[in-house]
Amino acid sequence: MDRTVGSGDAVSPTHQEGGWPTARSLFFASMNEPTILIIPGLRDHVEQHWQTLLERELPRVASVPPMGRTELDCAARVAAIERTAQSISGPLVIVAHSGGVVMAMHWAQHTQRPVLGALLATPPDFESPMPAGNPSLDALRKGGWLPVPRARLPFPSIVAASRNDPLASFERATEMAQAWGSRLVDLGEVGHLNPASGFGPWPQARQLIEQLGTEAQAAEAACLSQPQRY
Numbered sequence: 001m002d003r004t005v006g007s008g009d010a011v012s013p014t015h016q017e018g019g020w021p022t023a024r025s026l027f028f029a030s031m032n033e034p035t036i037l038i039i040p041g042l043r044d045h046v047e048q049h050w051q052t053l054l055e056r057e058l059p060r061v062a063s064v065p066p067m068g069r070t071e072l073d074c075a076a077r078v079a080a081i082e083r084t085a086q087s088i089s090g091p092l093v094i095v096a097h098s099g100g101v102v103m104a105m106h107w108a109q110h111t112q113r114p115v116l117g118a119l120l121a122t123p124p125d126f127e128s129p130m131p132a133g134n135p136s137l138d139a140l141r142k143g144g145w146l147p148v149p150r151a152r153l154p155f156p157s158i159v160a161a162s163r164n165d166p167l168a169s170f171e172r173a174t175e176m177a178q179a180w181g182s183r184l185v186d187l188g189e190v191g192h193l194n195p196a197s198g199f200g201p202w203p204q205a206r207q208l209i210e211q212l213g214t215e216a217q218a219a220e221a222a223c224l225s226q227p228q229r230y
Contacts, residue, residue: 051095091116095209158184
């Protein structure tokens with residue numbers, strides 16, 4: 001289910017399996033077809049991760065190289081995002097997962113690179129203690145991750161949140177979405193949306209990416225409709 005946080009609108013279902021919502025997507029078939037920039041979390045390369053699978057499937061895609069769990073220098077990861085983003089010509093859509101969402105938030109505070117939209121999947125709550133095997137609050141603080149940026153994003157974004165994510169409560173994910181001005185999509189009980197939780201392929205990612213394109217087009221049209229002041 002999805003809603004824009006704070007809108008007061010009714011929650012509506014979004015779950016669909018496989019394929020594109022439309023056979024001929026203007027978003028992906030146009031001459032201004034965007035490049036999808038994948039930002040992984042605190043992990044190494046994982047062959048069956050949905051981000052890895054998505055990278056193989058999409059026609060225009062780039063990925064920030066995974067930097068593992070032990071290198072916790074947030075500034076180095078932000079610099080890697082900037083290098084990759086600046087190497088891409090044309091429209092850009094961010095697809096970040098887990099710690100990659102927090103990296104993207106830090107990057108968005110400083111970059112001048114225009115972004116069409118961002119899909120932010122299962123952001124972790126780095127400001128609360130996490131289960132064993134994950135970085136401690138002290139390690140994250142020393143690495144420059146904290147506080148997690150709360151500034152409103154200057155582009156359309158979707159936070160896809162899980163009801164049983166071991167790294168963040170649904171309430172905390174909702175708070176982050178509200179701060180960033182993101183539309184919240186309720187994925188139900190999908191754990192942390194990683195192979196340990198049974199994902200693997202995540203077909204809904206492609207549907208949400210296309211929805212970002214529609215929202216970006218609507219935002220651009222709204223901007224162009226505003227009277228010009230000289």
